[in-house]
Amino acid sequence: MGDKMSDIITNIDLRGVATVTLNRPEVHNAFNDTVIADLTDIFRRLGNDPAVRVIVLRGVGKSFSAGGDLNWMRRMAGYSREENVADAMGLATMLRTLNECPKPTLAVIHGHCFAGAVGLVAACDIAIAADAVQFALTEVRLGLIPATIGPYVVAAMGARACRRYFLTAERFDAATALRLGLVHEVVTADALNAAAEAAIANLLLGGPRALAAAKALIPAVDGPLDDAMLADTAARIAEARAGDEGREGLASFFDKRKPGWVK
Secondary structure (H helix, E strand, O other), rough: EEEOEEEEEEEEOOOEEEEEEOHHHHHHHOEEEHHHHHHHHHHHHHHHHHOEEEEEEEEEEHHHOOEEEHHHHHHHHHOOOHHHHHHHHHHHHHHHHHHHHOOOEEEEEEOOOOOHHHHHHHOOOOOEEEEEEEEEEHHHOOOOOOOOOHHHHHHOOOOHHHHHHHHHHOOEEHHHHHHHOOEEEEEOHHHHHHHHHHHHHHHHHHOOHHHHHHHHHHHOOHHHHHHHHHHHHHHHHHEEEEEEHHHHHHHHHHHHOHHHHHO
16 A cells, blocks of 8 residues: 655555655755654554554655755744744654654665754664765754754764764765664665665564564663663563463464464
8 A cells, every 4th residue: 555645655565564755856855844744644653553564764866865955944044943943843753753663664775865864864773775875964064953863863873973973064975874883784776675675574574562662672771770670671571471472473483383473
């Protein structure tokens, strides 16, 4: 099934793989307030859809995304501080919705990936880039800062790298993005789709509930290793073991068959 919402195309295949495609090639898939609101709705809807197993984010045309639409930012410059705060919260909410989506998310990147688009990549669970991709956090050259994307980019690349690239706004290549941890894999342009399919195939082998629970575990253990954390992790695995999916997974392993969620 598929549908078109504004400048975004969504398609869900028979495997439950939902592809969300930025469809503004004439502006290198730059996003404005309307696109941001639509993405928020799409990520929330797909995250709550039991038929969806994996969410893939892509762009059409020459670029993955050039970040924020300059015409939108110029319009917002004429708004009040209160109006700008409300507008910025739209982008912050979209990124948080993507980051906390219970489904695995995969960014497939080609061409240019600038400014806010780097935040989209950082908020996805897995990122695969073509080797010719150029990245940049260009905000300071417009007198702005990468504020709402900041938590995700710092988590992905580390504070030390951000102290360079937030400030210089220089371009860096896919190999550098791989070294910094912004992307997980770099392949040739011809191999990009195959690499994405390999990642999707691995994700589809995992239990849907286990994938969501494993994703939720990561921020839960980002803290001091105290008695409360030990108890929390023990409760999480106990719940997984006793659940229908955990029992099916173990039974299928010992029966030497595929679990019920693998088609």
